[in-house]
Amino acid sequence: MGDHRDAWLTSCAATEKLGAEIMDKISHYHQELAKNSASAASLSTSIRTLMKKFSSSTASLRQTLTRSVVQSTISANESERRQALLDDLITTEKRLEQAFAAKTTASHNRSNLLGTTSSGYGSQSANPWLMGEETDETRAVSTYDIRAQHQHVLKEQDRGLDALSKAVGRQREIAVDIAAEVDIHNDILGEISEEMERADGRLARETRNMKVILKKSKTHWCMWLLIVLLLIAIVTVAAVPAK
Numbered sequence: 001m002g003d004h005r006d007a008w009l010t011s012c013a014a015t016e017k018l019g020a021e022i023m024d025k026i027s028h029y030h031q032e033l034a035k036n037s038a039s040a041a042s043l044s045t046s047i048r049t050l051m052k053k054f055s056s057s058t059a060s061l062r063q064t065l066t067r068s069v070v071q072s073t074i075s076a077n078e079s080e081r082r083q084a085l086l087d088d089l090i091t092t093e094k095r096l097e098q099a100f101a102a103k104t105t106a107s108h109n110r111s112n113l114l115g116t117t118s119s120g121y122g123s124q125s126a127n128p129w130l131m132g133e134e135t136d137e138t139r140a141v142s143t144y145d146i147r148a149q150h151q152h153v154l155k156e157q158d159r160g161l162d163a164l165s166k167a168v169g170r171q172r173e174i175a176v177d178i179a180a181e182v183d184i185h186n187d188i189l190g191e192i193s194e195e196m197e198r199a200d201g202r203l204a205r206e207t208r209n210m211k212v213i214l215k216k217s218k219t220h221w222c223m224w225l226l227i228v229l230l231l232i233a234i235v236t237v238a239a240v241p242a243k
Helices: 003-035 037-071 077-106 112-113 143-239
Strands: none
Touching: 003 077, 037 077, 037 143, 077 112, 077 143
16 A cells, blocks of 8 residues: 555656646747747647646546545545645646646737637637627727736636535545444444344353252252151151050
8 A cells, every 4th residue: 555655646746747847848938939939839739748648647646546535545634635736736737728828829919819719728718708899898908908807717717616626525535534434333333233142142041040040949949848847747756655
């Protein structure tokens, strides 16, 4: 069980290191993109590949942790600690996606920002303000303000997802603790049942022994009574003078 735990933590540390590497590449990609460098395209492909690897590693860690919790191979405290590490990786994954999407979106013009886009890392849904053409209301809003509001909405969604993830994790831990308590109580009830069976057996034996003793005592009492009566009869006969 120790090797399994070390393997999980090692994989988690490697995934954290991979996340830092991806963030560095995203920063470099943004710099190359600003210069309209030809290397930006190859960097974009490399970043996408690494992000897929990061997502796959995070999903594998989640599955392994869930299996360990279900099989009770780790303690509740260790499970909570690992869940916190996993939550950090999930948050890092979302930040990477946002950073890469922000860098990619920075090269788009205002009409793409206000309309619908499908480029970048993943696809973006239609802007809630417009379905295509820009209105007088949105022309007064700068591109920076629009992007800032988008980022604010994404952060709010991230906070909601993080809270939901933590709540699900706590519910899972509570379910595991309840299952453990039920197992303990079942063991205690089994032991009590065995003790009661042994006590019933001893009580039955003692009851049979008491019956035998009472039966023997009753028989001996009758014999002694008969002997006493015989002695009284002999003394009476001896005391009466013969005619």
